[in-house]
Amino acid sequence: MNNPIVKPPTAAVALALGKDAHGSSWLGLVGAALCATWLLVAIFGPWLAPHPVGEVVSDTVFGSLSAAYPLGTDYLGRDMLSRILVGAQFTVGLALIAAVLSSGLGTSCALLSVVSPKWLDELISRLMDAFISIPSKMLALIMVSAFGSSVTLLVCTAVLSYTPGAFRIARSMAVNIEALEYVQVARTRGERRLYIACVEILPNMLNPVLADLGLRFGFIVLLLSGMSFLGLGVQPPDADLGSLVRENIGGLNQGAPAIVIPALAIGTLTIGVNLFIDRLSSRRSRRTGGH
């Protein structure tokens, strides 16, 4: 695809060029736009909602798309648009908290285990290995069966199941960086372990760690909405997007928008995150000349 470029490099051409050269730069933009939209909806959704979230506003249940109710009505005749605008808060907010916590915890443990003595490293790694071998949905199911479902428990469960993965990735990067000369120099210089971990190692692995945080966010959205879909996640009267799919499952046979739209909402959120991260990491690997 090395066509000679004769047109002046306007923004549109640059975009098309990017697409030709690297396959899918506009997909990354679409992903970024989807992420930004959902973030804004999560922050401002409750103020934008045209109706109170629990109010029955229409006589028609599973109403179709109309001017008065742009996304139809649900199984009780409540406005779907308002319910989605409010529900996005739970889906995005909880997943974001859990993703930041698990990435932060995983990265801190990784840094700790790289700069500490061998036995502590071994202990942390083995502990993380044990948790990684329980599938996240299984862990979530037994946690809910033991403690009952609550928002705090859901976040804790997500952190518990996604910290080991973040730890593994962060540790493998930290081990590589730790072997580089400038870290050895810092060590010989007599710097403290905390300094080596935070000043020498962390800044050099921040980008991949952030990309991993994004991916983890996507997984956690899927886990939490899956749990809500099973009726074991966010409990009524609150509803996240997964609960909205569950409560309107009766409309499936009529093809009601009330069930399709929340499911599509989750899909656009996770696809957006994946496209964005995919784009970011492929650009970085090109820049560093790796594969």
Place this chain on the structure above:
Amino acid sequence: MNSNTLWLIGRRLGAAIVTLLIVSMVVFAITAVLPGDAAQQSLGQFATPEQVAALRVKMGLDQPGVLRYLHWLTSLLSGDLGVSVSNAVPVTELMAGRVPSTLMLAAATALVSVPLALILGIGSAMGRGGRIDGFMSFFTLMMVAVPEFLVATLAVLIFAVNLGWLSALSYSSEITSPLQFMRTYALPVMTLCCVIVAQMARMTRAAVIDQLDSPYVEMARLKGVSPVRVVLRHALPNAIGPIANAIALSLSYLLGGVVIVETIFNYPGIASLMVDAVTNRDMALVQACTMLFCTAYLTLVLIADLCAILSNPRLRNQ
């Protein structure tokens, strides 16, 4: 097969058993030790302290956690999984009825998804950078990202509601003809396949491309071997190990997907039994189902690792 390989395999098997033991400890700790007093819970808050104490002794809760764990583990190993609280039936009996249907679903999914994923993965590796490859990578990226219930919902809407080919959300246990089998399994299998095929195709593509980038393939290409022959005769035999590894790993994603799919399609398998058990807080059943799923998961990961060990020529030829 030499002693070095055998040693590696033995060590991997040992590690698998140790991991399974640790998993059983975690499961037992979460379900039986941490949540507090099961006796108090089952009697309610109006029970007298004497009643609670008596039930604690009867349930063995007065013993320390380690002893209870050992007791639980030995009875688990001897096949005694306890009695389900919510319907007073032995757990083994409940599970025995459900395991075959889930295995059937898993087998049907594997049968459809493995060949499909191999064709897609190898095909897009051959046309790397081309239009088909670009479309495939976009499509698989989307599929990995969407929740199973979105795929299931859309599949029901298209095939059951709009086209009317299949009946939605209905399951008949009487399967008499192949056609009926197809009608019953088509939607659940299709939903499960979507996610798994995407995973597997991505990993297969990566494994084949890894081989295509190596010097011996370049050599073959330079001496004028046709592209199809390069892939099928030169690259593929060397990529078998990583591909088998990818297949086993992808099939382990089945375990998460099957929970959602069995619930949405009302399919009487082991996963929907577990979801019911969690809803009713039926601990013996939850423990048994979790251990079954975790064992299946660890077995698949073990098979994936063994494929990787066995296919590594550096280990074979030492």
